[in-house]
Amino acid sequence: MNLDGLNVAQKEAVLSVEGPILVVAGAGSGKTRVLTHRIAHLIESYDIFPSSIMAITFTNKAANEMKSRIEALVGPVTSQMWVGTFHSLCVRILRRDGHHIGYSRDFVIYDTADQKALIKTCFKALNLDEKQTPIKTFQYKISGCKNDMVTPEAYEINFHKDPRERDFIKLYKMYQDKLKSNQALDFDDLLIKTIELFKKYPEVLETYQKKFKYIHVDEYQDTNKAQYMFVRMLSAKHRNLFVVGDGDQSIYKWRGADIRNILDFEKDYPGAKIVKLEQNYRSTQNILDLANGVIKKNPGRRDKNLWTDAEAGEKIRYFQAYDEKDEARFIVNQIKREIREGNFNQTDFAILYRTNAQSRVLEEALNIEAIPYKVVGGLKFYERKEIKDLMAYFKLMVNGYDDVSFLRVINEPKRSIGDKTIERLNAHALERGTSLLEACATVHEIDGIGGKTAEAIAEFYKIITGLKAKLDTEYAGNIFDELVSGIKIIESYEKERSEEADGRIDNIYELKTVIEEFEKRQDHPGLRDFLAETTLKSDQDNIAEVEDGVLLMTLHASKGLEFPSVFLVGLEQNLFPSFRAQDDMEELEEERRLCYVGITRAEKLLYVTHAKNRNHFGRFEPRMPSVFLNEMDQKLIEVMGERSLAAALKDAKPKEISVFDIKTPKKNPYFANVTQKEAPVVEKTEQTFAPGDKVTHRVFGAGMVVTVDKVNNTLTIVFDAHGIKKLDPAIAPIKVIG
DNA sequence: GATGCTGCGCAGAAA
DNA sequence: GCGCAGCATC
Numbered sequence: 151m152n153l154d155g156l157n158v159a160q161k162e163a164v165l166s167v168e169g170p171i172l173v174v175a176g177a178g179s180g181k182t183r184v185l186t187h188r189i190a191h192l193i194e195s196y197d198i199f200p201s202s203i204m205a206i207t208f209t210n211k212a213a214n215e216m217k218s219r220i221e222a223l224v225g226p227v228t229s230q231m232w233v234g235t236f237h238s239l240c241v242r243i244l245r246r247d248g249h250h251i252g253y254s255r256d257f258v259i260y261d262t263a264d265q266k267a268l269i270k271t272c273f274k275a276l277n278l279d280e281k282q283t284p285i286k287t288f289q290y291k292i293s294g295c296k297n298d299m300v301t302p303e304a305y306e307i308n309f310h311k312d313p314r315e316r317d318f319i320k321l322y323k324m325y326q327d328k329l330k331s332n333q334a335l336d337f338d339d340l341l342i343k344t345i346e347l348f349k350k351y352p353e354v355l356e357t358y359q360k361k362f363k364y365i366h367v368d369e370y371q372d373t374n375k376a377q378y379m380f381v382r383m384l385s386a387k388h389r390n391l392f393v394v395g396d397g398d399q400s401i402y403k404w405r406g407a408d409i410r411n412i413l414d415f416e417k418d419y420p421g422a423k424i425v426k427l428e429q430n431y432r433s434t435q436n437i438l439d440l441a442n443g444v445i446k447k448n449p450g451r452r453d454k455n456l457w458t459d460a461e462a463g464e465k466i467r468y469f470q471a472y473d474e475k476d477e478a479r480f481i482v483n484q485i486k487r488e489i490r491e492g493n494f495n496q497t498d499f500a501i502l503y504r505t506n507a508q509s510r511v512l513e514e515a516l517n518i519e520a521i522p523y524k525v526v527g528g529l530k531f532y533e534r535k536e537i538k539d540l541m542a543y544f545k546l547m548v549n550g551y552d553d554v555s556f557l558r559v560i561n562e563p564k565r566s567i568g569d570k571t572i573e574r575l576n577a578h579a580l581e582r583g584t585s586l587l588e589a590c591a592t593v594h595e596i597d598g599i600g601g602k603t604a605e606a607i608a609e610f611y612k613i614i615t616g617l618k619a620k621l622d623t624e625y626a627g628n629i630f631d632e633l634v635s636g637i638k639i640i641e642s643y644e645k646e647r648s649e650e651a652d653g654r655i656d657n658i659y660e661l662k663t664v665i666e667e668f669e670k671r672q673d674h675p676g677l678r679d680f681l682a683e684t685t686l687k688s689d690q691d692n693i694a695e696v697e698d699g700v701l702l703m704t705l706h707a708s709k710g711l712e713f714p715s716v717f718l719v720g721l722e723q724n725l726f727p728s729f730r731a732q733d734d735m736e737e738l739e740e741e742r743r744l745c746y747v748g749i750t751r752a753e754k755l756l757y758v759t760h761a762k763n764r765n766h767f768g769r770f771e772p773r774m775p776s777v778f779l780n781e782m783d784q785k786l787i788e789v790m791g792e793r794s795l796a797a798a799l800k801d802a803k804p805k806e807i808s809v810f811d812i813k814t815p816k817k818n819p820y821f822a823n824v825t826q827k828e829a830p831v832v833e834k835t836e837q838t839f840a841p842g843d844k845v846t847h848r849v850f851g852a853g854m855v856v857t858v859d860k861v862n863n864t865l866t867i868v869f870d871a872h873g874i875k876k877l878d879p880a881i882a883p884i885k886v887i888g
Numbered sequence: 889g890a891t892g893c894t895g896c897g898c899a900g901a902a903a
Numbered sequence: 904g905c906g907c908a909g910c911a912t913c
């Protein structure tokens with residue numbers, strides 16, 4: 151194994167073989183290189199079977215890249231390795247061994263839309279009012295529970311006394327029951343159920359423990375409790391756990407990631423070896439200095455300072471726009487200029503923003519100048535209605551218990567089947583204890599469904615069961631054709647005679663191509679695997695090898711990627727950092743890490759922009775510059791645009807002082823302004839809080855005080871809809887109720 | 889039961 | 904500025 155190309159720290163990491171190892175890998179420090187070389191080294195120098203190696207990555211794209219890079223080092227042995235995301239590896243385990251806990255190999259995976267639909271049917275059954283509690287609130291809450299491994303039973307034990315929790319307890323239970331009877335798992339279940347399997351069947355766990363002697367986890371800082379548990383259980387026997395991560399890039403707290411997993415690694419795995427990678431191979435020194443300066447403002451992090459051999463490079467370019475359109479125009483002009491001057495080509499640019507909604511204006515500006523671009527994320531191919539419909543048909547063929555998919559397509563295309571019919575069908579199914587699809591078999595026995603409606607249902611049933619019988623013998627492409635002609639979906643869209651419908655028809659044909667390609671690629675093709683793979687696709691997975699244009703994406707989606715030239719846009723208070731961080735210090739720290747992630751995506755050139763005004767909900771509003779701009783070292787920054795810094799300052803109203811006027815921001819000066827303006831002063835008068843107090847927060851709604859920390863001046867509050875927050879009572883818009 | 893219109897609420901990030 | 908829910912109409 152040739153390790154000449156590695157630096158000292160990287161070599162040390164690669165050559166560490168036994169025991170728990172944490173590699174603290176700063177942005178751009180070559181962690182993928184370390185991971186791939188370490189695995190190659192295991193195989194080549196230690197004769198470790200590839201089949202006893204597991205590597206968990208954040209995206210499928212990262213997994214594939216890792217596989218091909220290892221292959222380049224040691225040859226084609228990687229098919230034996232288990233490389234994938236937490237979710238895909240769990241699917242693999244559950245397909246094999248899920249039967250122990252009552253799941254057939256044909257289980258389906260519910261995405262957030264399916265999940266929402268199922269919660270909706272639970273709402274109906276429980277007579278809950280959507281207006282009282284939006285479905286989304288409960289959806290988040292269920293996911294939050296699962297990320298923390300809180301079962302419905304455990305939740306009930308803890309909260310049954312609280313009348314406000316009664317609805318949720320009932321809903322959570324019913325939701326889980328229905329998932330089970332539908333033979334479906336949501337994203338979070340994939341992990342939860344795998345852990346449940348391991349706990350209930352230690353002999354199953356043991357076979358996996360024995361098999362996987364070496365386990366690797368990438369992006370360890372973003373693991374949640376369930377993922378932590380999964381890794382911990384699997385690695386318990388051999389204790390050869392190699393994790394790579396960077397606490398400064400932890401940006402997924404909101405989906406349960408627990409930064410303590412990486413901070414406490416030595417405690418969890420005594421005797422762990424720690425290797426720090428601080429040399430950066432991606433960015434110029436100026437970009438790194440800017441990033442280091444910003445992230446330093448976060449307390450309680452592992453000290454780490456990125457450095458590079460590379461030159462200082464260009465300064466960071468700052469632009470203050472009049473509004474979001476002006477910001478977009480500036481960006482497009484810069485891109486045009488850089489291309490014209492031959493410094494970059496169009497594939498070198500990425501525009502990073504905080505919220506998806508910001509992409510629209512940017513797209514319009516790019517369109518005007520005919521610059522090709524691709525938006526990563528947003529409405530994905532598999533989220534389009536016509537595609538989801540067809541996928542639901544497939545799910546139903548694979549798994550007839552899937553009532554959610556049944557309800558999605560029973561009247562799609564239109565078969566004149568409405569609420570009444572579905573109610574009757576549902577009652578019939580309930581009575582017989584069958585799935586909705588099975589209930590269709592005896593549709594002629596149902597009172598109130600007759601004539602054309604009964605015929606339509608019988609026909610539907612015939613198509614599904616007919617195709618189901620061919621699943622294992624017929625090519626997926628042929629099944630697709632039979633389905634499409636059977637349900638007359640093309641004809642139905644043709645009838646609409648609209649451009650939109652034509653687009654949908656194109657997408658349907660596109661889906662066929664995708665299925666056929668999948669079939670060619672896989673060793674054991676099957677719709678089951680196709681469905682799982684597409685459901686578990688991430689935004690990053692959808693970026694093609696060679697994109698021929700500017701990439702637009704959220705900061706979250708940009709994690710792990712790099713671009714020669716980056717625009718970090720919309721650096722405004724209450725946008726980036728998000729309005730939800732305005733008086734929540736932990737949230738603000740996470741936003742700051744997000745800012746750090748954004749800055750460190752850039753290789754050569756970085757732009758930071760903000761607008762003085764922005765349309766929000768269709769209203770034109772003035773905007774304050776982001777606190778993060780204050781935190782950037784202005785020596786590294788060059789001001790762009792015809793509007794000089796001096797002019798920008800003169801323009802600004804007295805309160806809108808330029809960000810560069812503020813020397814050492816202790817607390818964000820804009821917080822005070824914003825909260826005073828929006829929250830009546832009454833709410834801010836001196837209040838005392840005690841544990842147990844019911845409070846209400848302007849943004850987070852109702853909650854209860856759990857702890858009062860007078861030393862750090864922090865309240866810990868559990869909010870009904872937003873989970874646990876640590877707030878500063880002096881600035882948070884909260885008041886005691888009841 | 890299907891279709892089309894209006895108005896409300898809203899958008900933080902996702903496998 | 905957009906999407907969805909609810910309502911009116913065919």
